Amino acid sequence: MFCLKARKGSVKVLEPKTNRKFAAKFIRSMKIALIGYGKMGKAIEEIAVNRGHSIVLKVSVDNLEDNTVEAIRQADVAIEFTGPESAFENILRCLEAGVPVVCGSTGWLDKLEAVKSACLQKNGGFLYASNFSVGVNIFFEVNKRLAALMAPHPDYDVQITEIHHTEKRDSPSGTAISLAGQILEKIHRKKGWVNHISDNLDELEILSERVDPAPGTHRVKYSSEIDTIEITHTAHNRKGFATGAVLAAEFIAGKKGLFQMSDVLGF
Numbered sequence: 001m002f003c004l005k006a007r008k009g010s011v012k013v014l015e016p017k018t019n020r021k022f023a024a025k026f027i028r029s030m031k032i033a034l035i036g037y038g039k040m041g042k043a044i045e046e047i048a049v050n051r052g053h054s055i056v057l058k059v060s061v062d063n064l065e066d067n068t069v070e071a072i073r074q075a076d077v078a079i080e081f082t083g084p085e086s087a088f089e090n091i092l093r094c095l096e097a098g099v100p101v102v103c104g105s106t107g108w109l110d111k112l113e114a115v116k117s118a119c120l121q122k123n124g125g126f127l128y129a130s131n132f133s134v135g136v137n138i139f140f141e142v143n144k145r146l147a148a149l150m151a152p153h154p155d156y157d158v159q160i161t162e163i164h165h166t167e168k169r170d171s172p173s174g175t176a177i178s179l180a181g182q183i184l185e186k187i188h189r190k191k192g193w194v195n196h197i198s199d200n201l202d203e204l205e206i207l208s209e210r211v212d213p214a215p216g217t218h219r220v221k222y223s224s225e226i227d228t229i230e231i232t233h234t235a236h237n238r239k240g241f242a243t244g245a246v247l248a249a250e251f252i253a254g255k256k257g258l259f260q261m262s263d264v265l266g267f
């Protein structure tokens, strides 16, 4: 899409690339509460500030006393990247504050239904993504299509591998669980996923490897006696996750309801 910009009586047609920069400059500046100020929180801060937003609250384990409903209320939107143990209560606190929340913490999804109910009850805004990277969300779409194509071909067995850094606390990764869910929806010969090698063909194997450094690799492999088809996504750094989280925050600010990254990206 091209944009027409008036300049002293003349009209200048902007090139698409310039147009994107132009659009980015005119995004409404937001006040952001960063709940979780570790590797991701810091990467998000850099992207958010570059896009003209301000950080009004930063919370880590060193200042938990600042993590209050009143403090969160100063923000237009909250971005939560803490970890499996703390995500649930942080999300509820943001909903209590009436501030829409984008959550990237993984490993807490057993409480997702409770969060969805709380969000609807409080008339709040909530967006969770196991992975905020635009590339991974495109990879998800490819995964769904490949699974649909493979569904009528039982000669192929399917396996997921995820590789992350050794500090990662949850296993398998939230992204691998999303990939598994997409596969299980299409390939009904698999009845569920397991996080270990399995001889049971009803089980979808997710293999987790922990090595340093590794921002995140996910591979889906279909193998038969005849051939192998693999799709792989490898993150080179955390920038993609952080940019996606800020895009999601820009999307959800001022909105109410339950959202996913596919809503942000228009899939």
Ligand SMILES: NC(=O)c1ccc[n+]([C@@H]2O[C@H](COP(=O)([O-])OP(=O)(O)OC[C@H]3O[C@@H](n4cnc5c(N)ncnc54)[C@H](O)[C@@H]3O)[C@@H](O)[C@H]2O)c1
Pocket (backbone or CB within 6 Å): 035, 036, 037, 038, 039, 040, 041, 059, 060, 061, 062, 064, 067, 081, 082, 083, 084, 086, 090, 103, 104, 105, 106, 107, 129, 130, 131, 132, 133, 168, 241
């Ligand atoms: N969805 C995605 O795209 C994506 C991408 C990368 C990481 N992650 C997930 O995000 C989470 C954070 O990752 P990270 O690499 O930044 O971890 P990290 O350990 O570097 O940072 C965690 C931060 O949360 C803070 N924290 C811990 N407990 C807290 C609590 N109770 N209240 C407030 N703050 C608390 C810590 O002090 C630290 O600042 C993990 O669950 C990780 O798996 C998600």
